[in-house]
Amino acid sequence: MNPEDSDHVFREWQQDADGVWNRRAARTIAVATDGTPSGHGGGRGAADAEVLLLRGVDVQDPSHTWWFTPGGGIDEGESARAAAVRELFEESGLRVGLDDLVGPVAVRSASFPYFGRPCRQDEVFYYVPITGHNDVHTGGWTAVERASVTELRWWRLCDLAGTSETVYPPALPELVRVLVTDGWDGTRLTIS
Structure with missing residues (x-):
């Protein structure tokens, strides 16, 4: 794909009057555990938990990379939960059901350059053991x-918490530690 094909890249985004491209997105915090996928603690210890991440690269500057959770834009008429399930499958091949998702456990609004354009994305995060x-x-x-x-x-998780590489959201290691150790307490956190 030609990174310059902006019509294709931004087909699911809307441009605001201020020139910033925006969309709503759903993301998954997929964590491999030894326990049952209940989202209420138990199973593998936090240090041994494994989190699924993708490495992004800035197409304008390939030396700029970061790690992030699976997810993407919410299609018109699609729920955030359904989008999270769909995106996890498309990006990783992992099949989960709507009821396997815990939360939403967190929300954030992120601003970043994407394919050379200023973007803002309002994200909702689901935990999926x-x-x-x-x-x-x-x-x-x-x-x-x-x-x-x-x-x-x-x-x-222990490697993620100690890496010098960029991880989004920055609060991810601590959020995963709490979810794996204590389970979800029903609170939807606002993170940066």
């Missing part, structure tokens, strides 16, 4: 994802 360790694949990636994402892999 994955029993055992599951193989993932990139066969469902779109042309846009193939141009802007270079890797998909499981991160051990």
Whole structure:
């Protein structure tokens, strides 16, 4: 895909009067555990938990990379929960049901450059415990994802918490630790 094909890249975005492109998005915090996927604690210890992340790359500056959770835009008429399930499958091959998602556990509004344009994305995050360790694949990636994402892999939480690499959202390691250790308490956090 040609990164300059802005009509294709931004087909699901809306441009505000201020020139910023925006969309609503749903993301998953997929965590491999040894317990049952209840979202209420138990199972693998927090240090051994593994979080599924993708490595993004700035198509304008390939030296600028970061890690982020699976997810993407919410289609017209689609619920945030359904979008999270769809995006997780498209980006990783993992199949989960709507009832497997816990939350939403967090929300955030993020501003960032994307394919050379200023963007704002309002995101809702769901926690999804994955029993055992599951193989993932990139066969469902779109042309846009193939141009802007270079890797998909499981991160051990202890490694994620100690990395010098950029991770979005920055609060992710602590949020995962709490979810794995204590479960979700029903509070939807606003994170940056």
